[in-house]
Structures are given as structure tokens and as C-alpha cells.
Amino acid sequence: MTIQPAKLSDPAVRAFVTAVNAHDREGFQALLAPGATMADDGSDRDLDDWVDREIFSSNGHLDVDNESNGGRSLLAHYRNDAWGEMRTRWHFTVSDDGRISRFETGQA
Template identity: 80%
Template sequence: MTIQTSRLSDPAVRAFVSAVNAHDRERFMDLLAPDATMADDGTDRDLTDWIDREIFSSHGHLEVDKETNHGRDLVAHYSNDTWGEMRTRWHFEVGEDGRISRFETGQA
């Protein structure tokens, strides 16, 4: 069963999912710490290149199935125009300022 975005526990993660699904790159970037990093399937990636390719130019969309770790770990169905739909896992590290300093994703 899908969890409504508005019901996700962590405010930063909730805003992240909302920005992805609204295709709002500016709001998405505002959620990230200036030196934010990310990894895909265990390999660090160039953040700007990855989000442009995997989220914004390919119409990425997240439907969250499960959250743990106070809302900072998700299992979700992720879809985009490039890869179709897949079951994915997401992990978020959020700084004291409420901005995301790192996120990791990969197939679940």
C-alpha cells in the first residue's frame, strides 16, 4: 500500500518526494545542502548530472511503499521515462539545518 507523500514522517524527505513528483528542480535543489552527495547502487555519482538525467529530464516519480528509520529510509516504486518502473530503496542523511546532505538509492 502506498503512503501518501503528505504523511511521510521526515519533513526533508517529504519535501524531497514532493519536489520529485512535482518536477520542481528549483525546490528540489533548495532542499539539498550546498555540498550534498549521492550514490546510486552503491557508487557515488555526480549529483547534478544524476538528478538531471534520472529525475528531471526523464520525468521521475516516487510512490513510497514503506518508511523506516524515522522516515529517512524508504522503499518505493520509482519510475521514469528511461527505465520504466522499479522497486527502489532510498536512504537520506539530513543535517541540523533540515537540508539533505546525502541520499543513496538503488534497486530494492
């Protein structure tokens, strides 16, 4: 059973999932701290390039199955037009101002 985005515990993560699923690029960008970084399957990636390719130009969508670590770690089914659907893990680092300074994702 999936967790509705509005029920996710961490406000920054809740906003991240909501922005991804609404294809809200502007809202998504506003969630990121200056100089935010990310990794995919353990390798650091160019955040802007990855987000464009894996989320916004390929209709990315997250269905969250489970959350832990105060809502900053997720297990989710992620799908996009490029790769189809896969089970993924997500971990978020949220800065003091409530914005996401880093996220890491990969297959679960």
C-alpha cells in the first residue's frame, strides 16, 4: 500500500514528492538548497542534468511504499518514460533552512 504524498512526515520530502508527481519544475527547484548535490546508484551526478533527464523530460512519478529516518528515507516505486518502473530507495539531507541539500537514489 502506498503512502499518499500529503501524509509523508518530513515537509521537505513531502514537497519533493509532490513536485515530482505534479511535474512542477519551478516548485522542485525552490526546494533545493544552493549548491545541492545528488547521487544515483552510488555515483555523484550533475543534479540539473539528472533531474531534467530522469524526472521532468521523462514524466517521472514516485509512489512511496515506506518511509524511515523521520521521513528522510523512502522506499518507492519510481517510473518514467525512459526506464519504466523500478523499486527505488531515496535518502534526503535537509539543511537548517528546510531545503534539500542532497538526495541519493538508486535501485532497492
